[in-house]
Amino acid sequence: MSRYFLITMLLACTGITAMARPNFNPHDLSVAWQAIKNDSPKRGQSLNAITITNNGKSTLPAGGWKIYFNSARMVEPVTPSGNATIAFLNGDLFSLTPSASFGELKPGQSVRIEFVDDDLVVNITDGPEGFYLVWDDQPEKGYNLGAFIVEPFSPSYPGLVTPAVIYDQNKNITDIPEEQLTRVFPTPVSYKETGGYFSYSSNTKINADPRFESELDNLRHFTEVVKSKSSPNTISLKCQEGLGAEAYELSVTPGNIIINASTPAGAFYAIQSLKTLIPPSAHSQKEIQIPCVEIKDE
Numbered sequence: 001m002s003r004y005f006l007i008t009m010l011l012a013c014t015g016i017t018a019m020a021r022p023n024f025n026p027h028d029l030s031v032a033w034q035a036i037k038n039d040s041p042k043r044g045q046s047l048n049a050i051t052i053t054n055n056g057k058s059t060l061p062a063g064g065w066k067i068y069f070n071s072a073r074m075v076e077p078v079t080p081s082g083n084a085t086i087a088f089l090n091g092d093l094f095s096l097t098p099s100a101s102f103g104e105l106k107p108g109q110s111v112r113i114e115f116v117d118d119d120l121v122v123n124i125t126d127g128p129e130g131f132y133l134v135w136d137d138q139p140e141k142g143y144n145l146g147a148f149i150v151e152p153f154s155p156s157y158p159g160l161v162t163p164a165v166i167y168d169q170n171k172n173i174t175d176i177p178e179e180q181l182t183r184v185f186p187t188p189v190s191y192k193e194t195g196g197y198f199s200y201s202s203n204t205k206i207n208a209d210p211r212f213e214s215e216l217d218n219l220r221h222f223t224e225v226v227k228s229k230s231s232p233n234t235i236s237l238k239c240q241e242g243l244g245a246e247a248y249e250l251s252v253t254p255g256n257i258i259i260n261a262s263t264p265a266g267a268f269y270a271i272q273s274l275k276t277l278i279p280p281s282a283h284s285q286k287e288i289q290i291p292c293v294e295i296k297d298e
Contacts, residue, residue, distance in 0.1 A: 022064075026133035026143035028056025033128060034151035035121040036114070046121045047080070050128065053110040055146060060105040067096040068142065070130040076116040084113045094128075124150050184273045188297035196254045197289040199233070200278075208237040214264050218271045232256070237267050247298030250274060252290055269297065 029052055036047040052067075054060055070092045077086055083102045087095045096113070105111055119126070127150060132142040153162065182191050208216055215237065232255045240260040243249070248270035249260040257274065261267040277290050 022058070022061050024058045024060055025056055027146050028054060028058075029060065029133070029145045030055055030147040030149065031131050031145055032149040032151055035127070035153060038120045041080070041116065044118070044120065045076075046117045046119065046126075047114060048117055048121065048127070049081075049112055049114045051110050051112045052105065054105045054107055057107050059107065062102050062104050063098055064136050065098070065133055066136070067131055067133050067145070069094055069096065069128045069132075071117070071128045073126060074118040075128075076118065079113055079115050081112060081114040083111065086115055121153075124153075183291060183293070184276050184295060188273065188295050190294070190296040192294045194253075194292045194294060196292045198252050198254055198257055198292060200288040200290055201233075201286060203233060205234045206237075207234050209239040211239050212237040212261070212264055212267045215267045215271060218268060235259070237261070244298045248273075248296075250293070250295040250297075252277070252292045252294075254292060257290070266298075270295075273297065 032051045032053070034049045034051070036049055038046045040047040068089075071094055072092055074088065075086050075094055077088075079086060083099050085097050085099060087097070089095060102111065117126070121127070129148065131145045131148065133145060134142050182188075183193075184191060206216065206219055219235065235257045237259045239262060240249070241262055243260065243262040243266060245263050246265045246269060247261065248266040249258075250270045250273055251258045251260075252274075259267055259270040259274070261270055273295060274290075277293065278288055
């Protein structure tokens with residue numbers, strides 16, 4: 001009995017038939033994405049569609065392949081058009097498998113597949129991308145598809161944010177004069193400028209409560225830390241019971257800077273706020289003018 005006969009009999013007994021991969025170039029397929037409607041079929045979802053067009057000279061078979069793509073949004077497995085199913089794989093990777101109703105895609109023909117995103121579409125970046133085809137009998141290799149087209153959005157989409165909408169929202173915004181801006185960022189609970197400046201220089205001394213020793217390093221950007229009793233031109237870190245765990249009070253006067261806090265965390269945040277009061281050009285100055293303020297935050 002010949003080897004060929006044995007192989008033929010084995011394939012027949014197991015129901016397996018040898019099938020050659022179709023002579024089809026996946027790059028001949030182009031994909032167009034269209035956002036159809038927001039808040040559909042359910043509120044907070046969006047109905048979308050991709051149209052696959054065969055621009056080649058050979059027929060895409062009805063099955064034996066999957067199309068993979070990326071989507072920043074979760075996609076429902078069941079497609080309203082019923083001609084494909086979509087599976088989530090991992091990260092932002094999905095696969096699209098044709099169903100029994102997909103049919104062959106002959107040269108020049110197009111097929112439309114509707115799908116549902118679990119979020120509203122507000123920008124072209126919300127759409128799918130990175131389409132490629134994988135034959136079932138060669139799962140280790142992917143083939144890029146051809147052109148990807150984004151269909152124009154309809155201005156009637158609920159929740160759609162377009163450049164025109166953004167422009168209309170912002171057209172009346174005007175710049176706030178620099179002198180009206182809060183000098184501390186992020187904006188504290190209470191901020192008041194009291195007039196005048198504290199002159200910070202190499203002669204400025206530091207006076208810190210022992211509980212705030214760990215925060216002294218944050219002040220070395222200002223000057224060499226020299227512990228001193230409260231006197232003119234001093235930065236003082238004082239412990240004040242009753243303030244919240246991350247709360248602080250920062251007072252800058254012409255003669256002193258006083259920080260009140262109940263914990264090292266509060267003192268740390270106060271020092272960060274103090275740093276934002278220093279003008280950007282301070283690194284080139286021997287004496288820095290820090291505006292006088294009264295700040296409370298937590």
